[in-house]
Amino acid sequence: MRRFICFIFCCLVVSASVHAKPAFDKSHHAVAKFPLKISPNGRHITDNNGVPFLMVADVAWQLLRRLSYNEAIQYMDIRKSQSFNTVLVQLLPNLPSQKNFAKISPFQGNNDITKPNAAYFDFFEKTIIAAREREMVIGIVISRKSWNAVFDAHNEAAWKDYGAYVSKRFAKFSNVIWIVSEEEYQSASQFKSIAEGIRMHSDGQILASLNTCSPTNLNDSSPNRSDLKFIIPDSTVTPSEYAALANWQKNSAEAALRPFLIANSEFPKEITDQSVLIRNQAYQSILSSAAGFCHMSTIKNFNPTWKINIGKDGAEYIHELVKILKGIPWEYMQPDGPELLPDSTDRADIGVVSLSNKRMAMLYMPDSRPIKLNLSLMNGSVFGAVWYSPRTGRRWDGGQFKGAEETVVQPPDSQPGWDWILLIGTKQ
DSSP: OHHHHHHHHHHHHHGGGSTTOBSSOGGGOOOOOSSOEEOTTSSSEEOTTSOEEOEEEEEOTTHHHHOOHHHHHHHHHHHHHTTOOEEEEESSOSSTTOOOTTSOOSBSTTTOTTSBOHHHHHHHHHHHHHHHHTTOEEEEEEEOGGGHHHHHTSOHHHHHHHHHHHHHHHTTOTTEEEEEEOOTTSOHHHHHHHHHHHHTTSTTOOEEEEEOSOGGGOOOOOSOOOSEEEEOOSSBOOHHHHHHHHHHHHHHHHHHTOOEEEBOOBOOTTOOOOHHHHHHHHHHHHTTTOSEEEEOOGGGGTOTTHHHHTTOTTGGGHHHHHHHHHTTTGGGOEEOOGGGOOSHHHHHHOEEEEOTTSSEEEEEESSOOOEEEOGGGSSOSEEEEEEEOTTTOBEEEEEEEEOOSOEEEOOSOOOTTOOEEEEEEEOO
């Protein structure tokens, strides 16, 4: 608790004299130590030393099929420079008829999963080593729904042996986490068997589940248990559906005490500039108590234009997202009730998280407008405010306020379409 009081005082007082400067000094960014772990409270991820790890993942489904080793290095270097720390890769090609970049099939014979092709998995090992050298996590997606017909032709013993083979090959790399598909139309025993095989050699590494169905069909009644959950919609989702998904996952995570990450939705091709929408969903995800953010764009398929598009579709704002959150104790904040926002319109549009002691709250505003706050619900009599711009990562002093029932705050710039993070906390 003393840390929070000191942090609030430093953040709110020092920022008052630092107008529009970066939210944190990159030299203080602690390098994550692997393997990753689940925090004792079951709500976020930590490194091997117990330091909170904000997972910033990029969906790179077809990396093994579309990129050479040198191109994979180029891709990871760019994502690293953009502050990504995790890459999610399909271990198997997108379709059973396909091969990796080196034209090698994952299995011998007619996709007999009991006969893995060692050369295929050797090719991936080099990429994992390169990621480790860059202090990046590789999320290995062991199974995907496009391979259901192949896996359904085998039995539980074969599924377990496949999981064990993959685990034995890659568990020696501490920067690996395992991801197993768990869809509502898959047999629950498939996840169970593959997971059991992975755990035979994984030595405590995180095992996550993956769900790609739409929010309206999402079902968390599976008897299987994973350490972490990824929700990556595989179809276009409306803003209201995405908000419902974030809220559903928040409530589910609170009940199950399991960290989760939600990817941004896919958007209609008619929307040529998706960056703002993806940025909005990134903060919406964080404020729903996610353990980070999962970025998805056309890069996942590595089409010929990927080197041009890699700096677009929201990726240009990831560095600012990380920079802002590094200056905020996000790992201790949980979604708050709507009472802090007296206006019903604000309640519908603005996300709020706060510390359990009610001494600090963080709000995400999707546009520039004055809002009312009921500061009497927070713990303190005098409060300081700091504004952050998700567009630039910069911050502004927001002034001081008394703990009144109705306090009006105004973003430092009222340009339409600009979104804002407001950090407000006691100065005692």
